[in-house]
Amino acid sequence: MPKKAKPFKPVPKRFHPGSLPILYEDHDILVVDKPSGLLTVSTDRESDRTAFAYLMDYVRKGQAKSRSRVFIVHRLDRETSGLLVFAKSEESKRWLQQEWAEFNKTYFAVVRGHLAEKSGVFSSYLAENGVHKMVSVKSSDLGKLAKTAYKVIKESKAYSLLEIELMSGKKHQIRVHLSDQGHAVVGDKKYGQDEKGTKRLMLHAGSLTIKHPYTEEWMTFSSNAPHYFDALMKGPNA
Known part of the structure; x- marks a missing residue:
């Protein structure tokens, strides 16, 4: 009980x-x-x-x-x-x-362009290079396995809104995996490009399901993506 x-x-x-x-x-x-x-x-x-x-x-x-x-x-x-x-x-x-x-972590991200596959899993070994930037490497001897599941929620002419589930918890893995696909998170100056007029990195931790450390009951918390996400998808440059 x-x-x-x-x-x-x-x-x-x-x-x-x-x-x-x-x-x-x-x-x-x-x-x-x-x-x-x-x-x-x-x-x-x-x-x-x-x-x-x-x-x-x-x-x-x-x-x-x-x-x-x-x-x-x-x-x-x-x-x-x-x-x-x-x-x-x-x-x-x-x-x-x-x-x-074991907990479920879901993010929302706006990326430039359209992904060929509308859902799937990105997987690679990640390692940190000499300038403190995470990169995908070819071997488990060089890095740690990271998996990122995604699905496209909405598309505009220029952007895609993704729902992302972390299947592992490696540093910057969402940003690296999307950059590797040629669809870096909008506003990501480290792994993408410095896009003029973008107010922020378009990545938001929107849902989290955990077990309570005292009762051990499952709890789910949610946070809506900021209005700026929707505004960018509907904007004049979208």
Whole structure:
């Protein structure tokens, strides 16, 4: 018989991180809808304006010496928007990371052009080169296997909207696989081209199904793709 979820008292609204919408929270996890342009964790250049920093301040209710904290379970690239899960204990973090490969992760992406096959699976071995860029390589001796399932949802004259399921969790795998096919994610300066007039990387983590680390019940969270995705598909250059 599954355990009952622990009672939870929400943090006062004055401590809510305004730029980071919280979709779900209990004693074990936090699920947020990260905007494009916000780092998940700090870098050498930025330590304060990150999802992690905002949520640390949130759970501490503004008290720097509080023992409350959040733990990083997974990451989204800075320019990728969408669902991001944090744990509220080391135990929950470890459990979620151990089970992560079994969870369902769905993304939406806008790419330039039309794919010949309207659904399928991209597969390659990925490795990081000397300039910190992920590339597909020919052998398992050189890289780690990555699989990305996709289906075309909508097409315009210039673009395609894809629904993508991560079948593995390698760094930048969606962006690399689509670039390899000649259909890089729109706005991807690293693996595609710098398209003038594009406001952001057109990649969004839209659905996530996980097992709760305490109750072990399945939970599904969803986030609609930003309006800009639809606007680009219908725009004058679409």
